[in-house]
Amino acid sequence: MFWVTVVQFVWVLVVVGYLTVNMLHLARVNPVSGPLARYPFISVCVPARNEERDIRACLESLLNQEYPQYEVIAVDDHSTDRTGEIMRSLAGKYSHLVCIEGQALPEGWLGKPFALHQAQRVARGEYLVFTDADPVFEPHALASAAHTMMTQNLDMLTLMPRAVFGSFWERTVQPMMFGFIAALTRFGKVNDPDSSRSMGFGAFLMFRREAYDAMGGHESVRGEILEDIHLGKRTKRAGFRIWVADAKRLFSIRMYHSLGEIWRGWRKNVFLAFGRSVFWTMYFSAALLAFVLTPYGVAALNLAAGAGNVSLWISLAAAFLVLISSQHLCDELELSRGYAFLFPLGALVTVGILINSMVHILGTGHSEWRGRKYSVR
Incomplete structure (x- = not known):
């Protein structure tokens, strides 16, 4: 569990660093x-x-x-x-x-x-x-x-x-x-x-x-x-x-x-934004969950397992960084910071939309909006 915790922490640091630099630009x-x-x-x-x-x-x-x-x-x-x-x-x-x-x-x-x-x-x-x-x-x-x-x-x-x-x-x-x-x-x-x-x-x-x-x-x-x-x-x-x-x-x-x-609106084109790539759709789905959701899960597992102080504090630090990042997003969007606690649920729904968009477009060969169907083969 220690190395899982360390990898999770490093991933959170990388993403937070990237997001911070990107927003500065x-x-x-x-x-x-x-x-x-x-x-x-x-x-x-x-x-x-x-x-x-x-x-x-x-x-x-x-x-x-x-x-x-x-x-x-x-x-x-x-x-x-x-x-x-x-x-x-x-x-x-x-x-x-x-x-x-x-x-x-x-x-x-x-x-x-x-x-x-x-x-x-x-x-x-x-x-x-x-x-x-x-x-x-x-x-x-x-x-x-x-x-x-x-x-x-x-x-x-x-x-x-x-x-x-x-x-x-x-x-x-x-x-x-x-x-x-x-x-x-x-x-x-x-x-x-x-x-x-x-x-x-x-x-x-x-x-x-x-x-x-x-x-x-x-x-x-x-x-x-x-x-x-x-x-x-x-x-x-x-x-x-x-x-x-x-x-x-x-x-x-x-x-x-x-x-x-929300579901129908994003489903029509989000898979196309990844160039109809199954790999990139699944990669970014996993990356989103690994940043927004799993840090809380790793921290909870460390707490439940009575992990050593180092693992516990590293996992709590990762979860805290994610929460701060989520609250910064709330500030940007002029939302109450309390909604940051709902973002793990939002991430799950978002990944559901990504995968549904992929399956729908690959399976039917079309996208639809406002009563029209468009071929995307």
Whole structure:
């Protein structure tokens, strides 16, 4: 048991060290103060398919930006609920909202890339913003993002929102998912123009129009479920400057409202994020459990077995480091630190989703979302 305890402790030290260094490299975009040197025209593109729950709050937040020249282009992607009706009612109140009825999905295209492709075709902006139908933006969001693009001399900016949690399962599972994604995003490398590492978050992707067109736009990722990640890859490979940053003070998002939504929402693409690799899916599943769950188990076993002082204190130190790391994640996500004690349960559910995504996609050859099935063979 002594060597198991030592190995566990070393693993925790390695992970905590990596996470600490990675977070030190995380850039943060804060609200801009004062006028900008100039105000490039911005086109915000919003795809929506059966989004009646969230589309009004999203669009109204975008339509009330403290920015002098911009447009919002919303695409109703064959919704069967009240999404289109809500969009059209807002278009009657806001002259800078353009509503588009989505065309039939061409062969080889997936729904979201095609909806955004249609939006950008009518966009007039020097800057293009691609987002989802569920974020809610602060009035200074566009100005702050444009300021960052200009001051950092960027071709693409992708931002991470503040996460909003409602239900028990959101507070238990979503922090694990968000923390997992952040851990796998090498922030310093992504923002280093000399590194090939890249990233893209679909909630906010901002491009210079010239860079977007030069790297191929959404047409180049027309068949990709993870189109945001692939846009980031293509942009950086084309030699353009990209940046990823935290933007909790610019916008927020509540992705899913229940355990069922969380499960289905992540199942559709999380296995694809690992390149459809069984090895990497199982490796990161084991790594997550070995960091979030097993240190508590090893400490409990040492206590129950009446282990010697050295083993006991080493195992307690490992568990304490994990708890401190979990509480730091709570701080980042603006959650009560008490939820850190639920993260072992969240890790188990997360691993269940990872494995279910792998089995589902390998077994059926497709992924599904919003009533559509997409082949991933």
